[in-house]
Amino acid sequence: MDKMPGWADAVLVPLISLILAAILSALVIIGIGEDPVAAFKLMVDGALMRSSGWGYTLYYATNFIFTGLAVSVAFHARLFNIGGEGQAMIGGLGVALACLYIPWPNWYVALIGATASAALFGAMWAFIPAYLQAKRGSHIVITTIMFNFIAAAVLNYVLVNILRPQGAMDPSTAKFPEPTHLPTFQDMFSTAETAMFRGAPANVTFFLALVMCLVVWALIWRTRLGYEIRAFGESESAAKYAGISPVKITVVAMLISGGLAGMMALNTTMGEAERLVMNATEGAGFIGIAVALMGRSHPFGVLLAALLFGFLYQGGAELALWTNIPRELIVVIQALVILFTGALDNMVRMPLEKIFLARRRAQSGSAR
Amino acid sequence: MTLMTKLYGAAAALALTAGAAAAEPALIFDLGGKFDKSFNEAAFGGAQRWAEETGESFREIELQSEAQREQALRRFAENGNNPIVMTGFAFGNVLSEVAPDYPDTKFAIIDMVVDQPNVRSVVFNEHEGSYLVGMMAAQASESGTVGFIGGMDIPLIRKFACGYAQGVLAVNPDATVVANMTGTTPAAWNDPVKGSELTKAQISQGADVVYAAAGGTGVGVLQTAADEGILSIGVDSNQNYLHPGKVLTSMMKRVDNAVYDAMTMGTDLETGINVMGIANGGIGYAMDEHNASLISAEMQATVDAASAKIASGELTVHDYMSDDSCPAISF
Numbered sequence: 001m002d003k004m005p006g007w008a009d010a011v012l013v014p015l016i017s018l019i020l021a022a023i024l025s026a027l028v029i030i031g032i033g034e035d036p037v038a039a040f041k042l043m044v045d046g047a048l049m050r051s052s053g054w055g056y057t058l059y060y061a062t063n064f065i066f067t068g069l070a071v072s073v074a075f076h077a078r079l080f081n082i083g084g085e086g087q088a089m090i091g092g093l094g095v096a097l098a099c100l101y102i103p104w105p106n107w108y109v110a111l112i113g114a115t116a117s118a119a120l121f122g123a124m125w126a127f128i129p130a131y132l133q134a135k136r137g138s139h140i141v142i143t144t145i146m147f148n149f150i151a152a153a154v155l156n157y158v159l160v161n162i163l164r165p166q167g168a169m170d171p172s173t174a175k176f177p178e179p180t181h182l183p184t185f186q187d188m189f190s191t192a193e194t195a196m197f198r199g200a201p202a203n204v205t206f207f208l209a210l211v212m213c214l215v216v217w218a219l220i221w222r223t224r225l226g227y228e229i230r231a232f233g234e235s236e237s238a239a240k241y242a243g244i245s246p247v248k249i250t251v252v253a254m255l256i257s258g259g260l261a262g263m264m265a266l267n268t269t270m271g272e273a274e275r276l277v278m279n280a281t282e283g284a285g286f287i288g289i290a291v292a293l294m295g296r297s298h299p300f301g302v303l304l305a306a307l308l309f310g311f312l313y314q315g316g317a318e319l320a321l322w323t324n325i326p327r328e329l330i331v332v333i334q335a336l337v338i339l340f341t342g343a344l345d346n347m348v349r350m351p352l353e354k355i356f357l358a359r360r361r362a363q364s365g366s367a368r
Numbered sequence: 369m370t371l372m373t374k375l376y377g378a379a380a381a382l383a384l385t386a387g388a389a390a391a392e393p394a395l396i397f398d399l400g401g402k403f404d405k406s407f408n409e410a411a412f413g414g415a416q417r418w419a420e421e422t423g424e425s426f427r428e429i430e431l432q433s434e435a436q437r438e439q440a441l442r443r444f445a446e447n448g449n450n451p452i453v454m455t456g457f458a459f460g461n462v463l464s465e466v467a468p469d470y471p472d473t474k475f476a477i478i479d480m481v482v483d484q485p486n487v488r489s490v491v492f493n494e495h496e497g498s499y500l501v502g503m504m505a506a507q508a509s510e511s512g513t514v515g516f517i518g519g520m521d522i523p524l525i526r527k528f529a530c531g532y533a534q535g536v537l538a539v540n541p542d543a544t545v546v547a548n549m550t551g552t553t554p555a556a557w558n559d560p561v562k563g564s565e566l567t568k569a570q571i572s573q574g575a576d577v578v579y580a581a582a583g584g585t586g587v588g589v590l591q592t593a594a595d596e597g598i599l600s601i602g603v604d605s606n607q608n609y610l611h612p613g614k615v616l617t618s619m620m621k622r623v624d625n626a627v628y629d630a631m632t633m634g635t636d637l638e639t640g641i642n643v644m645g646i647a648n649g650g651i652g653y654a655m656d657e658h659n660a661s662l663i664s665a666e667m668q669a670t671v672d673a674a675s676a677k678i679a680s681g682e683l684t685v686h687d688y689m690s691d692d693s694c695p696a697i698s699f
Contacts, residue, residue, distance in 0.1 A: 007600040032395040056439060169457050169522040170554055199469070201435055272435060278553065317436055320429050321443050326563045327430045 003353040010301065013295055016348045018308075021340040027335040030330050034325055046318025047311045050077055055200020059272065060284075061310030062202070065209040066264035067288025068295060068302040073258035075297045076220055077249055078233040082262040083129060083144030085285025086151030087122040093155060094121030095269045096163065096276035099176040107204075110180040114270055115208070115263060122262015123255040125151060130254030134247040136302050140254070148285070159278060172277040184269045203271035207239025213224070213261065213299040220299075221257070229253050261285060293342040305341075312337060383589050386572075387598045389452035389694070393631045394427040394449035396440050398456035401430050406583045406604050407623060411455045411478065411607075418631040426631065437462045439641035445470040450639045451488075454478070455623070455628050458523070463487065474637035476630040479524065479662045481641055488637055494524070496678050497532030497619040498581070499685045500646075500653050500671050501601050502617020504617050505577040508599055510575030513544040515575035517566050517589050519582035520556040521649065523689050527699060528581040528603075528619075528687035533696035545697055546570050550585050560588025567592040567600075577601065577616060583659060590615060600664065602654070612658040621654045647679040 004012075026036035029131040067084040074081035096115035104110035129143035156171070163173040182204050184196035220226040232249040234238040240246060268280045268324045287309055294308075295301025338347075375660040397408045397416045415533050427449055429440050437459060445466070454463070462479040467484040476488040482491075505514045518525040524575055525626055531543045531626050548566045550556040563585035567578055578593055579584035579601040586603055587610070591598035594611035600616030600624050602608065626644060644650020653671070655663065677683035688694050 050464070052442075054437075059435065156553055169524060170461075175461075199438065199466070201438070211536075268435075277434055279434060282435070317432070317439060318443075320432065321427070322439065326431050 017340040043315025047314040055197035058202040063284035064306035068291030070260035071292035072297040075251035086148035087261035091118040091122035120258035123259040126258020133249040145253035201272040409524035410623040411464030465515030497651035498531030499535035501531040506539035513574040515578035527688040532696035557583035562578040564592040607656040618654040
C-alpha cells in the first residue's frame with residue numbers, strides 16, 4: 001500500500017523541493033546585494049518570454065532529455081550509470097566521423113546515419129563497464145565514472161592529433177560539410193516577415209528527443225525486454241528464478257543507456273557547433289542524473305525535469321549577461337536545485353508521507 | 369501593497385539599467401575567466417582603466433559553456449552594446465557568422481583575424497617582443513643555453529618560440545635554445561606543476577634563462593626558476609614583481625591597450641586588421657625597479673638598438689605563422 005497518493009509523489013514532492021531551492025537561492029542573491037525578484041524576472045524574461053530564449057532553453061533541454069533517459073533506462077535495472085558524460089563524448093566522435101567521412105546527400109539521411117553512429121559509439125563505450133559488472137562484478141558506478149576520464153583523454157588525443165585541420169589552433173574538427181547541417185528552429189519556424197528563434201541553437205534533434213521519450217516509455221512498459229529490465233531491477237534473485245539472465249539484462253540495459261547518452265551529441269555537435277569541439281558535452285551527462293532522479297525515471301517526468309533544467313541553464317546565462325552576479329554563484333543556484341530535487345528528496349518526502357498517513361488514519365478513524 | 373511597490377521598483381530599476389546599457393561597450397572573456405593573471409585579466413585591466421578615466425561603465429560576461437559564445441555576442445548586439453570586445457582566438461568561428469547579422473554593431477576580437485566589414489581584428493607581433501627578450505636572455509646567459517616553455521602547442525605559441533630563438537641567435541650564434549610545450553589542449557594554459565617540471569628538465573640540460581609563454585603555467589616556471597637560482601622571463605603582463613631580482617624581464621603584450629583603445633573609439637571603432645607591434649607600443653619588454661639590477665646599460669642599449677631597427681622596418685623578425693616554419697628552431 002502506497003503511503004501517498006500518486007499525484008503527491010509525482011507533483012507535490014518536486015514542487016516543494018523546488019520552492020525550497022528557490023527560497024535558498026533568493027537568500028544567496030540577497031546575500032551578495034542583488035534583488036532576487038528582479039533576478040527571477042530576468043531569468044523568466046530571458047528564457048521563456050522571447051522565442052530565441054525558448055530556442056536556448058529547448059536546446060539545453062534536448063541534451064538533458066537524452067542523458068536523463070539514459071540514466072533512467074539503466075536505473076530501471078538498478079544500474080547507476082554515471083558515465084553519460086563519457087558516453088556522450090564518444091558519441092560525439094561517432095557523429096563527427098559519420099559527418100566528416102561519409103558523403104551524405106541531405107540532412108535527414110545524414111541525421112539517420114549520424115544517429116546510428118552516435119548510438120553505436122555511445123553503446124560501445126557503455127559496453128565495457130557493463131561487461132565488467134555482469135561478468136566480473138566490478139561496480140558500475142566506479143567503472144562508468146572512470147570511463148568518463150578515459151573518454152576525455154581519447155577525445156583529446158583524437159582531436160589534437162588526428163581530426164584537427166592543419167594549422168588550426170582550436171582542438172576541434174573541421175566544419176561538417178553543408179548537407180549534414182541540421183535545420184534549426186529558426187529555419188523551420190521563421191516566416192519572411194518575422195524571424196523566430198533568431199540565432200538560437202535549438203534544432204530538429206529536439207523532436208528526435210521527444211520521439212525517444214516515447215520509445216523509452218514503450219520499451220520499459222510495453223515490451224518483454226522492458227518487463228525483464230524492471231523485474232531484474234526490483235529483485236535480481238526473483239528475476240533469476242523466473243529465468244531472466246542477469247548478464248544479458250545488465251549488458252542490454254547499459255547498451256541502451258549508453259546509446260541514448262551518445263545520441264545527445266547529435267544536438268551539440270551536429271545541431272549546434274557543426275564540428276566536434278573538445279568540451280561538447282558541457283556537463284550534461286551529470287545533469288542527466290539529476291533529471292532522471294527528479295523525473296522519477298519516467299520519460300514524461302524526464303521531459304519536464306529537462307525543461308526545468310534547460311530554463312535554469314538559459315536563465316543562468318541571462319543572469320550572467322545582465323547582472324553582476326558572478327558565474328560561480330549561478331552555478332550555486334543550479335546546484336541548489338539539483339541538491340533539493342535529487343539528493344535531498346527524502347527531506348521533503350518523509351514529512352509529507354507522515355502528513356498523508358496521519359490524514360488517512362484520521363479519516364478511517366472518523367468513518368468507523 | 370509593499371510587495372507591489374517593491375515589484376514596480378525592481379521593474380523600474382531594471383528598465384533604467386537596460387536604458388543606460390544602450391550605448392555601453394561590452395567585454396566577453398574567454399572560458400579561462402576574468403582573473404587568470406594573464407591574458408583575460410589584462411583585457412579586464414584595460415576596460416577598467418577606460419571606465420575609470422571616462423566615468424562610464426561597461427558590460428562584461430565570463431562564459432560558462434561553448435554555446436554561450438554565440439549567445440553572448442547576439443544578446444549584447446541586440447541590447448545595443450557597442451562596441452563588443454572579445455578575447456581569444458576561439459571566438460573566431462562564431463564571430464564570422466554573427467557579425468554579418470548586426471551590421472550596425474562594431475566588434476573587436478583579440479588574437480584572431482575575422483574578415484568582416486564591422487570587425488576590428490587585433491593581432492600582436494609577439495615574435496618581435498620575443499626577439500627582444502631572446503636577445504636579453506642570450507646576453508644574461510652564462511652557459512650559452514637558454515630555455516623556452518610554451519603553453520598549448522599551437523601556431524601562436526610557436527610564433528613566440530621562433531621569435532625568441534632568433535633573438536638569442538642574433539646575439540650569440542653558438543647558443544642552444546631548448547624548447548618545450550606544456551601540452552596540446554587548453555589545460556596546458558593552467559598547469560603550473562608541469563611548468564615546474566619542464567623548468568627543472570631544462571635546467572638539467574644546462575639552461576640558465578627560461579622564457580615562459582604559457583599563461584597560468586608560467587607561474588610555476590617563474591617560481592621554479594627563482595627557487596633553483598636561474599633567471600626567467602615573464603609574458604603578456606609585466607611579471608617582474610612576482611620574484612624581484614629573479615625575473616630578467618617580461619615580454620609585454622599590451623592586451624589592455626587594445627581593449628582600452630577599442631572602448632575609447634566607441635561606436636566609431638576603426639575596423640580592419642590592427643597590428644600591435646613594437647612600432648606602435650603594442651609590444652615591448654618590461655623594465656622596472658625589480659629587474660634594474662639584472663640588466664646592464666650595455667644590454668639595454670643592444671636591445672633598444674634592435675627595437676628601433678624593428679620599429680623602423682630595417683630589421684624583420686621571421687613570423688612563424690606566415691609560413692609555418694622557423695629558421696632558428698625546429699619543433
